[in-house]
Amino acid sequence: MTDDARPIDLIGYEALYLDAMRGMIRKVLQSAASPQGLPGQHHFYVTFATKAPGVTGPPDVLARFPDEMTIVLQHQFWDLALGESEFSVTLTFSGQPKRFTVPYSAITVFQDPAIRFELRLTPNLTPTDGASKQADVAEGGGSTVVALDAFRKPR
Amino acid sequence: MTDDARPIDLIGYEALYLDAMRGMIRKVLQSAASPQGLPGQHHFYVTFATKAPGVTGPPDVLARFPDEMTIVLQHQFWDLALGESEFSVTLTFSGQPKRFTVPYSAITVFQDPAIRFELRLTPNLTPTDGASKQADVAEGGGSTVVALDAFRKPR
Numbered sequence A, B: 001m002t003d004d005a006r007p008i009d010l011i012g013y014e015a016l017y018l019d020a021m022r023g024m025i026r027k028v029l030q031s032a033a034s035p036q037g038l039p040g041q042h043h044f045y046v047t048f049a050t051k052a053p054g055v056t057g058p059p060d061v062l063a064r065f066p067d068e069m070t071i072v073l074q075h076q077f078w079d080l081a082l083g084e085s086e087f088s089v090t091l092t093f094s095g096q097p098k099r100f101t102v103p104y105s106a107i108t109v110f111q112d113p114a115i116r117f118e119l120r121l122t123p124n125l126t127p128t129d130g131a132s133k134q135a136d137v138a139e140g141g142g143s144t145v146v147a148l149d150a151f152r153k154p155r
Helices: A013-033 A059-064 A127-138 B013-033 B059-064 B127-138
Strands: A044-049 A068-073 A078-082 A086-093 A096-103 A107-112 A117-120 A144-146 B044-049 B068-073 B078-082 B086-093 B096-103 B107-112 B117-120 B144-146
Touching (some): A013 A044, A013 A107, A013 B013, A059 A068, A068 A086, B013 B044, B013 B107, B068 B086
Antiparallel strands (some): A044 A068, A086 A096, A107 A117, B078 B086, B086 B096
């Protein structure tokens, strides 16, 4: 193999990683859906691509955020329902309850400010875009290292 | 909240992240367990803590690696079986077939040299150790950011 040869990812590591992280977000959101509500100071900022497939919500609100919008799950949210591939929640806008449905695959950033946790993902906007993103993995120039150091305090 | 106040993780982000990554490894290993075998140039180096709960193998081999050992799943492996929480595989040592069973929770490093992919994890050595590791998350001094950049080629 020459230095010019690009390794080809036939396994689909990025897709598997994204699936794993989306599954993790679903489990974290279960903390907010439980009868006891969010533990301690935990709360979530969920940013999602408003044009991603499967996103639904009040058209006037979505129209104001043509790319992304961030919803806050802290005190003012109701009826959080966690499906296999999407969640739904009711929030208030201008005093009116509005229902949103967001596929986990539409989430771009998930944050829990209580412990300064942040997870950035790439949404599946279209199948074509997904294929393009997948190719990026194969074309990685250096080593791909995923470490848990981000969760660790400085020594 | 003062600057001295440490955020407390009541959700267990690190444990959820480790679970997600172990699930991902299981799915990657399925590529090696399929009848077609490993695709392309893919092969796996799996490093695990030999004293982690649930690890079994030939005592003479394990005794030579009191901390960690690395097994290679490339050409010379047989009967790879993927369970919910552990995998088993037969390898040869000095020409003799030897059976190993490794819980996913014992894996410390997973590598696919074909695309220079590396995933480092923390094994569950004992319940006490696990609790200690969990505390590390809560005591993180800075922001915790998990990004997908590692999968991306330089722009």
